[in-house]
Structures are given as structure tokens and as C-alpha cells.
Amino acid sequence: MTPRVFVVDDDPAMVEAVMAVLVHDGFEVDGASDAAEALRIVLRNPPDLVVLDVNMPGLTGWEICDILRRQPRTAGLPVLFLTGRGEVADRITAMQVGGTDHLTKPFRAEDLRARARVLTGRSATKGVR
Amino acid sequence: MTVLRVYTDLVGESARRGELPAAEHLAALSRELALMESLVGVPRPAGAAAPAPAPAAAAGRPDLVAILSTLVESYRAAHASRIRLDFVAEEPEIPVSAEPVALQRAFRNVLDNAVKYTPAGGQVRVRASVVSQHAFVVISDTGAGMSPDEQKLAFAPAWRSPSAVASGIPGRGIGLGVTKELLEQNGGKISLLSEPGHGLEVTIMFPLGREGRT
Numbered sequence: 001m002t003p004r005v006f007v008v009d010d011d012p013a014m015v016e017a018v019m020a021v022l023v024h025d026g027f028e029v030d031g032a033s034d035a036a037e038a039l040r041i042v043l044r045n046p047p048d049l050v051v052l053d054v055n056m057p058g059l060t061g062w063e064i065c066d067i068l069r070r071q072p073r074t075a076g077l078p079v080l081f082l083t084g085r086g087e088v089a090d091r092i093t094a095m096q097v098g099g100t101d102h103l104t105k106p107f108r109a110e111d112l113r114a115r116a117r118v119l120t121g122r123s124a125t126k127g128v129r
Numbered sequence: 130m131t132v133l134r135v136y137t138d139l140v141g142e143s144a145r146r147g148e149l150p151a152a153e154h155l156a157a158l159s160r161e162l163a164l165m166e167s168l169v170g171v172p173r174p175a176g177a178a179a180p181a182p183a184p185a186a187a188a189g190r191p192d193l194v195a196i197l198s199t200l201v202e203s204y205r206a207a208h209a210s211r212i213r214l215d216f217v218a219e220e221p222e223i224p225v226s227a228e229p230v231a232l233q234r235a236f237r238n239v240l241d242n243a244v245k246y247t248p249a250g251g252q253v254r255v256r257a258s259v260v261s262q263h264a265f266v267v268i269s270d271t272g273a274g275m276s277p278d279e280q281k282l283a284f285a286p287a288w289r290s291p292s293a294v295a296s297g298i299p300g301r302g303i304g305l306g307v308t309k310e311l312l313e314q315n316g317g318k319i320s321l322l323s324e325p326g327h328g329l330e331v332t333i334m335f336p337l338g339r340e341g342r343t
Contacts, residue, residue, distance in 0.1 A: 010307060012237050013161065017135040020154060033238065034307060057310040084131075106131040109138035 003120035007031030008038040009053035035059035054083035069098040078119040160203040190224035190338035219258040224338035227315035246272035269330040274323040
């Protein structure tokens with residue numbers, strides 16, 4: 001079954017870029033640039049992985065992750081934080097709210113793809129395309 | 130920069146596989162470069178469709194005309210087969226005192242929604258003008274519009290309680306609250322005008338750059 005990934009970033013261009021990396025690697029990808037809309041979609045129909053920006057106006061990625069962890073259907077959902085924040089304190093916060101992995105912008109397409117494969121339980125034996 | 134890096138990686142990976150790069154990846158690279166040029170005031174190559182960058186951009190006052198022109202151009206490239214997108218600037222340049230990346234994010238949010246909610250055969254119009262030392266950008270569409278009740282909720286903080294989310298009550302989720310926050314952080318204001326069935330008109334206002342028009 002094709003793993004489904006949902007991308008959340010307040011910059012629509014970033015959502016498209018992440019989708020472009022993953023869609024050709026066998027993932028089914030969707031996304032949103034509105035944090036509240038994204039949370040509603042993910043809670044209603046949990047994907048296999050959420051790629052989540054941290055610094056968004058209105059509702060931060062940390063808050064979204066914290067909410068997901070409190071809901072039975074999304075408590076164990078893998079969350080990959082994708083953010084410009086690379087400080088140790090930020091990485092700790094990401095772990096405290098239940099983030100599964102953390103990738104700092106600017107990132108490499110190969111790095112994102114490899115993490116998405118691991119977090120969705122896909123082997124990396126196909127190699128990087 | 131991250132978006133540029135991602136598409137550069139994808140084009141590089143295609144080359145290593147001996148394949149031509151995907152047209153959409155090249156288009157995205159071109160779009161991001163054009164946007165960056167408009168933000169930092171890099172001269173564009175001769176023949177480029179967007180106007181030359183405003184001197185104001187180099188002075189730290191981003192030019193609304195350059196930013197909107199580039200954005201509308203990219204949306205037009207993606208959606209021209211479905212809807213019509215027009216951009217009219219009443220001044221050659223409109224410099225404002227605002228953070229350029231926040232500006233383009235805010236305008237992208239509004240344009241995303243206008244395009245998303247305009248049916249096939251419809252039109253999205255962007256008009257930029259200057260009135261009484263203020264810049265005005267009006268983005269109007271021919272979509273379904275918003276009821277007075279929806280307009281009241283449109284700028285609510287981008288937050289729904291978990292119970293509201295779990296209830297599955299549909300919302301437009303169009304992120305105008307986020308856009309409002311971004312604009313107000315940069316001295317701007319946003320307002321809505323709409324009647325159901327007659328489209329939505331979003332007006333964004335900024336004080337002109339501190340040094341005024343050049």
C-alpha cells in the first residue's frame with residue numbers, strides 16, 4: 001500500500017517543493033499551508049507521516065504535534081519536523097511535544113526522502129532516485 | 130532558499146540518471162529565482178516577462194508592483210487553461226516598508242484562495258494603486274464569495290478547538306487569519322468585501338515606504 005504523507009508549511013512554495021521530492025518516490029502526497037486546515041485534515045484522515053513546519057503564524061508545528069499526540073487516532077503518527085530552527089533547545093522542544101524526527105532547512109532532497117522512507121517503514125533498498 | 134535548494138537537487142538527480150529534468154521542476158526553479166530577484170533587486174535578463182526590479186527594493190523597500198507581477202505571472206502559468214488572471218498596476222513602482230518574504234507569503238495566501246475558489250472560466254484580478262500616501266492592493270475573484278457570517282469568522286485566529294475539529298464541521302480554512310497577522314506585523318491592513326455568489330474582494334493596504342515614492 002502506498003504510504004501517504006501530509007505536508008504542512010505556511011509557505012505554499014515549500015509545500016509544493018516537499019511534495020515534489022516525495023511524489024516521485026512512490027509516496028502519495030498532499031499538503032496545506034494553513035495550519036488549522038491541516039490539523040483538521042490530518043485528524044479526520046490520518047496519513048502515514050506528517051511533515052510539519054514549526055514556525056507558522058497562528059498555530060505552530062509544536063502545537064499541532066502536541067494536539068495530534070493527545071488524540072487516540074494520531075497518538076502514534078510519525079511527525080517529521082522541517083524547520084529553520086536548528087538550535088538544541090528547539091530540537092528538545094520538538095522531542096518534548098512528541099516529534100519523531102527533525103530536519104533543518106535548508107535540507108537536501110535525498111535527506112528528506114531517506115527520512116520519509118524510514119518513518120513510513122519503507123526500506124531504502126531501492127536506492128535514491 | 131530552501132525551495133531553490135530542493136528543486137536544484139531534483140534537477141541534479143535527473144541529470145545523474147541521464148534523464149531530462151522535469152518541466153515542472155524547471156518551472157518552479159525559474160519562478161523562485163524570479164521571485165528572489167524581485168525581492169532583492171537583481172536585474173533581470175533582457176526579454177524577461179516581469180518588469181525590471183525597482184530601485185526601492187535595493188534600498189530595503191520592496192516594490193509591490195515587482196512582487197505582484199512575478200506572483201501573478203507564476204499563477205497565470207499554472208492556471209491559465211482554467212481561469213483568467215489579470216494584473217494592473219497604476220504606478221510603475223510602489224515601494225513599501227515591509228519584510229519582503231512576509232509580503233510574498235501573504236499575497237500567495239490570498240492568491241491561492243482566489244484561484245482555488247474561482248470556478249473554471251472565472252477571473253482573478255489584481256490591482257495595485259496609490260491613494261493618499263498608502264498603497265492599495267485589491268485581489269478580486271469571481272468565485273462563490275462569502276456570506277456576512279463567514280466574513281466575520283474569516284479573520285479569526287487560525288485555531289479550532291479539538292472538539293470543533295473532531296466534529297468535522299466544514300470550514301473554508303483559507304488562512305486569512307494567518308495572512309492578517311503577517312500583514313499587520315508589517316504595518317499592513319486587510320479587509321473583505323463580498324456577497325454570496327458574487328465573488329470575494331480582498332483589499333490590502335500599506336503605508337508607502339518611509340521615503341515615499343521615488
